Amino acid sequence: MLTLSAFFCGLLFGLGLILGGMTNPAKVQAFLDLGGAWDPSLALVMGGAILVASGAFAVAKNRPRSLLGAPMQLPSARDLEPRLIGGSVLFGAGWGLAGFCPGPAIVTLGTGAPAAGLFVCAMLVGMLAFEGLDQFLKRARTPRPAAGVR
C-alpha cells in the first residue's frame, strides 16, 4: 500500500509540475529574471502548493503514525548551519543556470528529452560526490582506536 500510494503521489506531483509550468526551464528562468521581463507564474505554483499542504502538515505533526500506519518521519533538525546556507546557494546557482530543479528534471526525463537526461546524470553525480565527501569528513572526525588496544 505504501509503495502504491508513493507511486500515485509521484504521478500527481509530476502532473502538478507540468500543469504549473515548472517543466519548462525557459519559464522558470523567466521567473528568476527580475531584471528582465518577469513572469511571476511560479510564485503562484508555490503559493497554491503551500496553501493546500499546510493543513495536512498541521494534522500530520500531531500524529505518531500515518493513516496507513507508517511512522511519521518529519525532519527534526532546527539549526541554521553553514551547510544549509552554502548548499542552498549552490543549488540556487545551478537552478538559475539551467532552469531545472530536481523534480522537474526527473519529469522532463520522462518525456525523453536528452538535455534532461544529461542534467539528471550530472545531478546524480553531484549527489554521490556529496555522499562521498560527507562520509570522508565523518570518518576523519571520528578518532580511531589505537592499534593493538583491546
Add this chain to the structure above:
Amino acid sequence: MTIDWQHFTPWTSLAGGVLLGLSAAVFVLLNGRIAGISGVLGGLLQPRRGDVDWRVAFVAGMLLAPLAYGLFATLPVARMSTEATLLVGAGLLVGFGTRLGAGCTSGHGVCGISRLAPRSLVATLTFMVSGFLTVYLVRHVFA
C-alpha cells in the same frame, strides 16, 4: 522590472500548485514522509533495506507523469538549453547543493514552508536569491 503579461499563466500555475500541494498532503498523511525530491533521490543512492520500494515507486510515478498528462492534454512546450557544459555544470551544482543543503524546491520550498520550519524558510530564501542573482549575472552582466 517589467511584468511579462503575455507569458503569465496565473490560473494554470495556481492549479498546478494545488496538485503539488495535494500530492505532498496525501503523501505525508498516508506515508508519513516529506515529498522532497532531492531527498527521495538521495536515499536511492545510499539504499537501506526496506527503504527503497517507495522511493522507486515515487520516481516511477514522476517519470510517467508526461505520458499520463499527454492522455488528456497536449504537453506544454518546454524550451531548455542544449549546451552540454552548462547542463552538466548546473546538474552538478543542483545535485551537490541540494544534498548539502538537505532539500530543494519541494522539500524546503513546499513541504518545509507548509510546516512552518524556520530552516526551510531560510533555505528557500537563500536558493531563491541565489537563483535571482545567477540569472541576473548571466543575462544582464555577462551577456
